[in-house]
Amino acid sequence: MNDKPNGARLGWTVLESTTLYSDNRFSVRRDRLQLPDGNEGVYTYPVKHGAVFILPVTPTGELVLIRQYRYIVDAWLWEIPAGSTHDFNGGDYRDLVRRELWEEIGGQADAIHPLGRTFAAPGFTTIQVYGYLALGVTLVGTNHPENTEFIEIHPTPIPEALDLLRTGEHTSAIDAYFVLQQEPLLRTIHSRVIHGCSFDDLVGPA
Numbered sequence: 652m653n654d655k656p657n658g659a660r661l662g663w664t665v666l667e668s669t670t671l672y673s674d675n676r677f678s679v680r681r682d683r684l685q686l687p688d689g690n691e692g693v694y695t696y697p698v699k700h701g702a703v704f705i706l707p708v709t710p711t712g713e714l715v716l717i718r719q720y721r722y723i724v725d726a727w728l729w730e731i732p733a734g735s736t737h738d739f740n741g742g743d744y745r746d747l748v749r750r751e752l753w754e755e756i757g758g759q760a761d762a763i764h765p766l767g768r769t770f771a772a773p774g775f776t777t778i779q780v781y782g783y784l785a786l787g788v789t790l791v792g793t794n795h796p797e798n799t800e801f802i803e804i805h806p807t808p809i810p811e812a813l814d815l816l817r818t819g820e821h822t823s824a825i826d827a828y829f830v831l832q833q834e835p836l837l838r839t840i841h842s843r844v845i846h847g848c849s850f851d852d853l854v855g856p857a
Contacts, residue, residue: 662687676700676737699778700737703744704829705751706766706837707732707758707788712844713806714830714837715756715788716815720801729821731830732756733780745857748783756804757794761787762857769828782829784836784854809841 653659664685672679677699684692707715717730734751741747745763752758766782796802807815815821816830830837836853843850 666691671695676735697776697778699776700735701779701781702733702735702771703747703751703781703783704731704733704825705748705783705785706829706833707752707756707760707785708809708837708840709788709790709806712809712841712850714809714812715758715790716805716807716812716821717755718803718805722799728823729815729826730823731826732758733825744781745783748785752785752788754795754797755800755802756788756790757792758785758788758790760785762854764854764857766829766833769825771825780825782832784833786851786854786857809837813837 653665655663655665665682666685667683669681670678671681677697679695680698681693681695684694686692709715715732717732718727719730720727732751732755734747734754736744736747739747739750745765748763749760752760762785764784764786766784768779768781771778771780790804790806794802794804812821812830813834816827821827839853840850843853
């Protein structure tokens with residue numbers, strides 16, 4: 652198996668790779684390696700599909716946050732809308748963003764802009780996360796969550812949404828990455844709104 656070309660160039664040799672578990676969402680892989688110093692090592696890790704994380708901004712300059720119950724940690728968490736790519740067969744993730752907005756917050760967006768990608772936990776899993784900014788988001792109806800999703804919808808003024816992260820009340824790490832990455836733009840949007848100005852010119856074509 653040669654799916655780790657950078658590792659191979661560094662002298663990491665895969666001696667054996669085994670799939671311990673697999674379903675439609677992820678698999679668990681175990682690699683037995685010869686390390687560059689000649690010793691052997693083992694990496695066991697989830698191989699997961701990607702995900703999209705969305706910053707939905709309303710025409711009145713609110714960031715639409717959600718509070719969602721997460722069974723694995725048994726906690727209600729502040730989050731931004733997000734969804735896995737495991738059941739998405741399209742070629743443009745903006746279509747998946749629109750689907751997730753509809754499912755999680757009952758929302759529609761005028762424009763969607765990519766924000767780049769990040770690795771969720773590169774020491775533990777392969778999952779890559781893609782961020783998107785959704786502008787002109789209107790909440791046009793009830794949401795349509797999956798049967799495991801318990802979601803509260805909270806349109807939140809941008810300064811308050813930023814405060815939730817800075818005070819540690821909003822504790823989801825990937826959310827923090829994209830929200831804080833876009834903090835200057837979000838604050839400019841807020842300023843434009845309170846002065847009655849448009850913010851359509853702040854980003855390029857969708």
